[in-house]
Amino acid sequence: xxxxxxxxxxxxxxxxxxxxxxxxxxxxxxxxxxxxxxxxxxxxxxxxxxxxxxxxxxxxxxxxxxxxxxxxxxxxxxxxxxxxxxxxxxxxxxxxxxxxxxxxxxxxxxxxxxxxxxxxxxxxxxxxxxxxxxxxxxxxxxxxxxxxxxxxxxxxxxxxxxxxxxxxxxxxxxxxxxxxxxxxxxxxxxxxxxxxxxxxxxxxxxxxxxxxxxxxxxxxxxx
Amino acid sequence: xxxxxxxxxxxxxxxxxxxxxxxxxxxxxxxxxxxxxxxxxxxxxxxxxxxxxxxxxxxxxxxxxxxxxxxxxxxxxxxxxxxxxxxxxxxxxxxxxxxxxxxxxxxxxxxxxxxxxxxxxxxxxxxxxxxxxxxxxxxxxxxxxxxxxxxxxxxxxxxxxxxxxxxxxxxxxxxxxxxxxxxxxxxxxxxxxxxxxxxxxxxxxxxxxxxxxxxxxxxxxxxxxxxxxxxxxxxxxxxxxxxxxxxxxxxxxxxxxxxxxxxxxxxxxxxxxxxxxxxxxxxxxxxxxxxxxxxxxxxxxxxxxxxxxxxxxxxxxxxxxxxxxxxxxxxxxxxxxxxxxxxxxxxxxxxxxxxxxxxxxxxxxxxxxxxxxxxxxxxxxxxxxxxxxxxxxxxxxxxxxx
Numbered sequence: 001x002x003x004x005x006x007x008x009x010x011x012x013x014x015x016x017x018x019x020x021x022x023x024x025x026x027x028x029x030x031x032x033x034x035x036x037x038x039x040x041x042x043x044x045x046x047x048x049x050x051x052x053x054x055x056x057x058x059x060x061x062x063x064x065x066x067x068x069x070x071x072x073x074x075x076x077x078x079x080x081x082x083x084x085x086x087x088x089x090x091x092x093x094x095x096x097x098x099x100x101x102x103x104x105x106x107x108x109x110x111x112x113x114x115x116x117x118x119x120x121x122x123x124x125x126x127x128x129x130x131x132x133x134x135x136x137x138x139x140x141x142x143x144x145x146x147x148x149x150x151x152x153x154x155x156x157x158x159x160x161x162x163x164x165x166x167x168x169x170x171x172x173x174x175x176x177x178x179x180x181x182x183x184x185x186x187x188x189x190x191x192x193x194x195x196x197x198x199x200x201x202x203x204x205x206x207x208x209x210x211x212x213x214x215x216x217x218x219x220x221x222x223x
Numbered sequence: 224x225x226x227x228x229x230x231x232x233x234x235x236x237x238x239x240x241x242x243x244x245x246x247x248x249x250x251x252x253x254x255x256x257x258x259x260x261x262x263x264x265x266x267x268x269x270x271x272x273x274x275x276x277x278x279x280x281x282x283x284x285x286x287x288x289x290x291x292x293x294x295x296x297x298x299x300x301x302x303x304x305x306x307x308x309x310x311x312x313x314x315x316x317x318x319x320x321x322x323x324x325x326x327x328x329x330x331x332x333x334x335x336x337x338x339x340x341x342x343x344x345x346x347x348x349x350x351x352x353x354x355x356x357x358x359x360x361x362x363x364x365x366x367x368x369x370x371x372x373x374x375x376x377x378x379x380x381x382x383x384x385x386x387x388x389x390x391x392x393x394x395x396x397x398x399x400x401x402x403x404x405x406x407x408x409x410x411x412x413x414x415x416x417x418x419x420x421x422x423x424x425x426x427x428x429x430x431x432x433x434x435x436x437x438x439x440x441x442x443x444x445x446x447x448x449x450x451x452x453x454x455x456x457x458x459x460x461x462x463x464x465x466x467x468x469x470x471x472x473x474x475x476x477x478x479x480x481x482x483x484x485x486x487x488x489x490x491x492x493x494x495x496x497x498x499x500x501x502x503x504x505x506x507x508x509x510x511x512x513x514x515x516x517x518x519x520x521x522x523x524x525x526x527x528x529x530x531x532x533x534x535x536x537x538x539x540x541x542x543x544x545x546x547x548x549x550x551x552x553x554x555x556x557x558x559x560x561x562x563x564x565x566x567x568x569x570x571x572x573x574x575x576x577x578x579x580x581x582x583x584x585x586x587x588x589x590x591x592x593x594x595x596x597x598x599x600x601x602x603x604x605x606x607x608x609x610x611x612x613x614x615x616x617x618x619x620x621x622x623x624x625x
Binding site for chain 1: 447450451514
């Protein structure tokens with residue numbers, strides 16, 4: 001296979017143009033490294049939530065809620081625009097997250113809130129070392145969008161969680177098993193903040209800062 | 224896991240919401256009415272629907288001096304009644320806010336119905352032809368929003384609910400007029416009813432917990448459920464009142480319509496008699512009613528008079544309103560008990576006469592109807608009513624209506 005090493009600057013511009021139009025536009029081009037990386041893995045969504053307190057009529061002082069962990073299937077696609085820089089788009093099968101009552105209302109028990117969160121995240125990753133190396137750590141920064149669906153509360157006939165946009169940071173490493181296949185592990189920190197409005201006989205509100213760490217492990221295929 | 228309660232931020236956001244008037248569409252009860260008149264009205268009648276706070280003498284016959292339902296009466300309103308205009312008359316002089324507001328507009332307002340027990344008369348003022356149209360004070364002690372079983376009905380109070388009060392007005396006048404100044408001030412007796420249901424349930428739950436038949440967590444869960452049920456009932460009452468305002472007042476020609484939110488009944492001698500952990504339940508029932516009232520009236524062409532904020536301010540700053548005592552009822556339960564020969568034991572101001580020197584005077588020794596806020600455990604003195612009417616008049620002025 002003939003590999004052409006293009007001018008990095010020109011390639012970057014080309015890649016951006018390709019992303020803007022269609023990634024297939026440059027599918028014919030062969031490069032010194034794999035341009036496309038598909039990952040599949042297990043992600044552990046581990047929130048370190050805190051709230052501004054639960055507000056509403058009759059809510060006792062010290063009422064609070066804590067969001068539990070969730071595990072889901074993670075899928076990502078990364079487009080390498082240079083040997084060291086990739087644009088990664090991560091999404092997962094929306095996991096169901098649950099919150100339990102804590103503080104002065106702990107007696108209300110578990111699962112006072114459940115929701116599915118759809119959290120696509122885009123990263124710009126910087127990969128250390130060179131395309132041929134087996135072990136390549138990377139760091140990334142980007143944006144997370146989180147949308148909550150199927151929001152339910154046993155305390156309210158109707159519950160809504162607002163959409164969230166926030167910064168995303170990640171730290172990870174790829175380990176190449178062979179030229180096409182490998183393993184990866186990463187940890188990501190997302191800024192996810194959402195206002196809950198639960199409407200029943202009264203209205204409960206709280207702003208939840210989920211502060212999740214997402215631990216992921218899995219395999220990748222690059223081409 | 225830490226709880227961060229930031230009341231400062233909440234207060235700021237409330238100020239912001241109040242300033243912009245829009246509220247959060249996703250959060251019920253944060254909006255405001257819109258579209259009420261902003262110009263001065265030419266009023267020919269004060270049309271008032273409500274309960275004891277707006278009752279201008281419906282139950283006077285219960286206070287018949289002769290005990291036969293006939294005048295003269297020594298009481299009749301839920302305040303410090305005053306019969307000092309010569310001999311006691313059928314319309315005692317201690318005024319409630321509805322009368323004060325009407326008087327300041329140069330209008331007369333009389334009870335839509337007067338009676339007690341099985342006998343009642345509609346619009347007794349019509350005996351004087353010039354007053355035939357004045358019987359538009361529908362408020363009756365004990366009345367609820369839609370439930371005819373009001374407080375005191377078992378012992379003779381009429382407690383015609385607001386739904387029927389409005390229906391009676393429409394039966395008589397067909398429509399509301401642009402020259403009607405309409406007040407709807409109801410729900411407090413729904414608060415008392417639901418509070419009673421809660422305390423009954425709570426007593427049982429606490430007895431079970433004390434006996435060890437349920438755990439502390441189970442007791443808390445059941446108390447929470449009982450409180451939620453009482454709040455749900457207040458939500459329904461508020462939504463029913465909203466429906467009445469929309470379909471029976473606004474849709475029937477009402478233009479100048481003021482709807483009162485409920486005050487915190489915790490800020491009364493009755494409220495203060497409650498254990499510290501029970502009193503908030505009472506306050507929250509008013510809050511729940513107000514939440515759904517505000518939610519239902521969002522973008523409706525009415526004005527809300529927020530008695531919760533107004534009365535709380537007055538209760539916290541009595542001196543500013545010339546009040547020196549807001550904890551002790553001005554009426555003396557023992558005197559009223561004696562005057563009614565043991566028939567009234569709870570010191571109800573309905574039977575409280577404040578005429579100086581009258582043998583049936585029921586005022587507590589040293590009490591002053593002008594500087595003491597409460598006549599009985601929940602109702603204002605005539606001085607308290609004067610403060611209420613002046614704050615309401617200030618609101619009407621702020622609306623641009625007067």
